[in-house]
Amino acid sequence: MTDQSRPLADHAAIVTGASSGIGEATAHALAADGANVVLAARSEDALEAIADDITDEYAVDARVVPTDVTDVDQVEALVDATVDEFGGLDVLVNNAGLGRGSDVPGLTDEQYGQMMRVNCDGMFYTTRAALPHLTESEGNLVFVGSFAGQYPRPSNPVYAATKWWTRGFAHSVEAAHGDDGVAVTVVNPSEVRTKFGSEDGTAFDEAFEPGDVSEPEEVADAIAFAARQTAPTTTSEIDVYRRDKFSGF
Numbered sequence: 277m278t279d280q281s282r283p284l285a286d287h288a289a290i291v292t293g294a295s296s297g298i299g300e301a302t303a304h305a306l307a308a309d310g311a312n313v314v315l316a317a318r319s320e321d322a323l324e325a326i327a328d329d330i331t332d333e334y335a336v337d338a339r340v341v342p343t344d345v346t347d348v349d350q351v352e353a354l355v356d357a358t359v360d361e362f363g364g365l366d367v368l369v370n371n372a373g374l375g376r377g378s379d380v381p382g383l384t385d386e387q388y389g390q391m392m393r394v395n396c397d398g399m400f401y402t403t404r405a406a407l408p409h410l411t412e413s414e415g416n417l418v419f420v421g422s423f424a425g426q427y428p429r430p431s432n433p434v435y436a437a438t439k440w441w442t443r444g445f446a447h448s449v450e451a452a453h454g455d456d457g458v459a460v461t462v463v464n465p466s467e468v469r470t471k472f473g474s475e476d477g478t479a480f481d482e483a484f485e486p487g488d489v490s491e492p493e494e495v496a497d498a499i500a501f502a503a504r505q506t507a508p509t510t511t512s513e514i515d516v517y518r519r520d521k522f523s524g525f
Contacts, residue, residue, distance in 0.1 A: 282310030283504050287360035289303060290314045290354065292345055292402060293372030298465070301496035302369055307334040309500055311367065314358045316343040337362075345372045345398030355405040365409035367503045370399050370442075371420040372446040375435045383434055395438035396445075403449060407458065414457035415508040418499050419446040423466035423517060443513075448514065459510035461502035465495045467519035491515055 289306045295317035303313045307330045315323045320342040324420035327338035337363060343354045358365055375389045403417065410417055422487040424432070425439030443462050450460035467490065498514045505511055 284367070287308035287311040287366035287503075288314070288358055288364060289367035289369065289503065290316060290358055290365065290400070290402075290406070291369045291371060292316045292343065293420075294326065295319040295456055296480075298371070298495045298499075300326055302371060304333075304337070304347045304494040304498045304502060305493070305500040306367065306369075307336045307338065309384070309504065310334075310336065311503075312337040314339045314341055314354070315325050315362075315433045316341050316345070316354050316371065318342060318344050324338040346400060350384055350399050351398075351401040352405050353408065355402075357399060358410055365406055366413045366415040367418070368402060368410065368415070369418045369420070369499055369503070371400055371499075372398050372402075373420065373422075373438075375432065378434075379430075380433060388434055391434055391438055395435070396441050399445060402519045403445075407449075407453065409454060409457045411453065411456045415460075416459045416461065416503045416505060416510075417446075417449070418493070418502050419443075419460070419462045421446070421464040423464055423515070425522075426463075426464060426515075446514055447512070450510070453508070457493040457507050459502075459505055459507070460514045461496060461499075461505075461511050463498045463502065464515045466515065466521055490518060497522035 284306060287312045291303045291313060294303050296314035303315055307313050315327055317323055323340040330338040341354045341357050344348045345351055374391050376391055380516050419442055422439040422440050424436040424442045427438035433454050446460055446462045495516050500517050504513050
């Protein structure tokens with residue numbers, strides 16, 4: 277019988293973009309549910325500190341695999357290392373993403389390419405590598421989308437387009453692999469108090485006071501809820517935003 281306090285016990289989960297913000301909070305949330313977590317990002321030092329905290333707090337395994345999601349070889353090595361260590365893969369959280377806030381005329385080729393590589397290529401590489409293992413486990417594939425992937429975003433249309441791509445890709449994968457037992461969920465937060473935006477100015481955790489917008493832990497709770505779903509049930513999409521979000525529309 278499943279321990280209701282640890283519904284993901286003995287599960288293996290990969291979280292990309294796990295070195296801060298939503299990814300870090302998600303790793304904690306999944307570990308609190310009993311999952312062994314593999315933390316993936318480029319910052320090995322940050323990941324090691326998070327892994328130490330998780331193992332101390334939740335009595336699960338937390339492993340670090342430094343990964344650039346735009347590098348297909350590193351992504352495949354990440355998935356292979358997880359399966360080798362834990363015997364399979366039950367949850368993939370596709371969280372790694374990059375936002376460069378600019379209109380179209382002001383976006384450089386480098387900024388454009390970087391966003392496309394991280395937000396689109398990275399999602400594709402990790403999904404492709406994980407799908408055979410998620411099929412075997414009838415596991416859960418969770419994409420971190422965005423409010424910008426549902427509504428026009430005049431201030432950064434290319435970033436918004438990558439998140440529309442994420443939703444379209446995720447739901448198409450859902451349609452293609454639902455019969456195989458794979459559950460797919462897209463979690464769409466609006467503004468979250470993270471380091472998002474720091475590349476081009478003031479990060480959201482500096483721009484907003486606590487309580488003004490969502491916290492990473494709130495988004496992580498939604499991701500963990502999706503990860504807890506068991507076959508044949510899936511939660512297709514979850515939107516996370518403050519209750520007054522539409523008051524100015």
